[in-house]
Amino acid sequence: MDSEQGKGIRIGDRERDETVRLLQEHTTAGRLTLDEFDDRAARAYAARTRGELSMLTADLPRPAPVSPRVEPTKVATMPARAPAMLCLATIALVVAGVAGAAAPLLVVVLCLVAMSGSAHGRGRFCP
Numbered sequence: 701m702d703s704e705q706g707k708g709i710r711i712g713d714r715e716r717d718e719t720v721r722l723l724q725e726h727t728t729a730g731r732l733t734l735d736e737f738d739d740r741a742a743r744a745y746a747a748r749t750r751g752e753l754s755m756l757t758a759d760l761p762r763p764a765p766v767s768p769r770v771e772p773t774k775v776a777t778m779p780a781r782a783p784a785m786l787c788l789a790t791i792a793l794v795v796a797g798v799a800g801a802a803a804p805l806l807v808v809v810l811c812l813v814a815m816s817g818s819a820h821g822r823g824r825f826c827p
Contacts, residue, residue, distance in 0.1 A: 707751030
């Protein structure tokens with residue numbers, strides 16, 4: 701469908717409201733006087749086709765396309781307890797290494813379970 705055929709397409713309230721919103725933006729920017737806005741808004745609400753609406757904004761610049769807002773990515777951070785957990789795990793490994801070969805794994809697992817945080821930021825065995 702070329703643009704000339706599209707100008708005869710009937711429009712609804714949504715298109716009329718959108719045109720009036722654009723006219724308000726141009727008035728706020730100083731491109732239209734209040735009298736010009738009143739006249740064009742009345743003609744927009746009386747318009748029946750796309751062509752009638754497009755004539756109301758033909759002499760105004762097109763709005764810049766709005767780019768989607770990109771949320772900044774969150775950087776993974778080390779939990780506040782990580783240095784303490786690492787220190788305790790190291791001490792546990794040294795102590796367990798002296799006690800025997802099977803003990804280090806058990807001590808490390810118990811230490812990590814005790815220090816792991818829950819949804820409230822507290823460890824199971826920590827206040």
